[in-house]
Amino acid sequence: DTAVSQTPKYLVTQMGNDKSIKCEQNLGHDTMYWYKQDSKKFLKIMFSYNNKELIINETVPNRFSPKSPDKAHLNLHINSLELGDSAVYFCASSQFAGVRTGELFFGEGSRLTVL
């Protein structure tokens, strides 16, 4: 069973469209994250949720809206897609009590291409 699963793994869309990426973890963790990896492979945190509450919003444009319906899910919705949104988006999770250990469990990433 995949611990952190993301869908879709590949997404190609036109500029201006709205799209969503879903993430689910079956590890029983209570903290989930979205990271963005750009074309130069640079990884940067976007959002973090703990027990469905937002705890990090790393100056991400308002077009990006995360939603956490429960502890096991963290979805990412992107409005009015722009060319610069093309990237690989990684979902990750960790146990809050153990968050200081730094062991984040990552999904396989969702490659978004905006044309």
Add this chain to the structure above:
Amino acid sequence: AQTVTQSQPEMSVQEAETVTLSCTYDTSESNYYLFWYKQPPSRQMILVIRQEAYKQQNATENRFSVNFQKAAKSFSLKISDSQLGDTAMYFCAFMKGSSNTGKLIFGQGTTLQVKP
């Protein structure tokens, strides 16, 4: 603000040999954690090794070990007996010890190719 720098964009090593990947960081924090993550071609990020800044002893995990020099703010990864499966991109990462958010700050990454 914390920064993490990996000055080697690409490296290669022969199978069974040893390679060292460099990482330096900048922080004013006294309590923090350092990590090496591996990203193989499959894209999934995997934790390789972790070091608590308050521990003087260098962390080791089988063929992977670190050289943690706190005063120099250096955190290198040594891979012994390199295997073809070690081919991947390696990221050094930093987390504040006082963090209750789990925020990792990553370096730019080093692409390692293990040659047969």
